[in-house]
Amino acid sequence: MRLATAEINIPALRYNLARVKEIAPSSKVMAVLKANAYGHGLVKIAQCLSDADAFAVARIDEALALRAGGLTKPIILLEGFFDPSDLPILLANNFETVVHDESQLLAIEQSNLEMPISVWLKVDTGMHRLGIEPEQFDDFYQRLKQCPNVKPAVNLMTHFPCADDVSNDFTQVQIDVFASLVSDRREALCLANSAGVIGWPDAHFDWVRSGLMLYGVSPMLDQVGVDHQLKPVMRLKTRVIAIKQVNVGDRVGYGGRWQCQKATILAVVAMGYGDGYPRHARQGTPVVIKGKRYGIVGSVSMDMISVDVGENAAHIQVGDEVEMWGPTLPVEEVASCADTIPYELLCNVTPRVSYEYCNDE
Structure with missing residues (x-):
């Protein structure tokens, strides 16, 4: 996989x-x-x-x-x-x-x-x-x-x-x-x-x-590609590799940056700054799983990110695909959440990431 x-x-x-x-x-x-x-x-x-x-x-x-x-x-x-x-x-x-x-x-x-x-x-x-x-x-x-x-x-x-x-x-x-x-x-x-x-x-x-x-x-301030009738070329994606139950008061990730306010379920996804994802993406930066947006929590680590999928997200399973940016989640939006520009995110994708060149729409 x-x-x-x-x-x-x-x-x-x-x-x-x-x-x-x-x-x-x-x-x-x-x-x-x-x-x-x-x-x-x-x-x-x-x-x-x-x-x-x-x-x-x-x-x-x-x-x-x-x-x-x-x-x-x-x-x-x-x-x-x-x-x-x-x-x-x-x-x-x-x-x-x-x-x-x-x-x-x-x-x-x-x-x-x-x-x-x-x-x-x-x-x-x-x-x-x-x-x-x-x-x-x-x-x-x-x-x-x-x-x-x-x-x-x-x-x-x-x-x-x-x-x-x-x-x-x-x-x-x-x-x-x-x-x-x-x-x-x-x-x-x-x-x-x-x-x-x-x-x-x-x-x-x-x-x-x-x-x-x-x-x-x-390339324009506060706009995304679709505003100019452009189509995103890169879809950065990964998979859910673990499902984790957390309770009130639990801290998540390095430094315990995020503390759980109510019982919830986390999806751990195989993506991190070792792949080029911005380490300083703030809490709540969206990802897309099965067509729905969820926010990241805790620190972005080298290889993994935790995503709060809610206490009733039983439909999310290990192996599910996660869109980090792409057609349903503009890279411009992710860049804004990390206080940077889309140029940097695109250029920082690392050699560890696999590339798939798709000739189908």
Whole structure:
């Protein structure tokens, strides 16, 4: 009997990609697969996204894994390269690189490459993480255009820190700053992440970078995927491994965090922080057993969680399936109960969890 399992719904994944294309019909789609495709399985997910126009990852090892898996689509390194010795690897594997600082530009200018590479010039319009300053744009752009190691088309991009909040006008400020910089450049433009796709149609331009929404999860504040007609791709599930009677005054779990106020029955489920479930999920965080929600009690331990199923829950038995998040329990809700974000929960699923890739709806 399999216990902790991540069930990956491939039709839902493809549906979500189609939904991105529906929302941004004039844009090409860069499917973001960094961090093991947000915990869903890097190569397998890429193999199922044949309708994407390109893939985006954070680092070279992720890109190399895609090539080793037989993927031939364009791959963009969102963090760029980290050493001049990486450039021959980029060229040999037809990787495209983001350029976001002077050291990268110098490395490209000073390299002796057999053929030019594709470059995405990243401008910092307010994220203050990666990217050149707007006042550096003209210099960087001209140097890249004149460099024989760079293909003639220099793609241009930026990143949004606040696009998840449509009431915050800072994203519009960024769009305006970027548009003013590139107004006379006939290059491909990429601004919108998943939140930009959903909340800021003026930012769609030539390319959109879809990450979280591909997996059926909302990138917007206080919303869930279904609010945008998305379908959750991951269903994290496990099994009941014990039924336990507890009485008034009994304490449950490490540290005795939860004390029984009335006699009840606990279902012990095979899931814990060793599987990636958030250790700080608060009392009452829901799980679903046989279509009904029940709240967790006590501390989340490495391998197990206790769930209060009530004194009359005789219909729950050892071996019953438990949904920790998925179609009937949005991962966004579980993340809120653990004071974190759904990105972290998805990315933190550990190698101990079995993966099942399902091609049926």
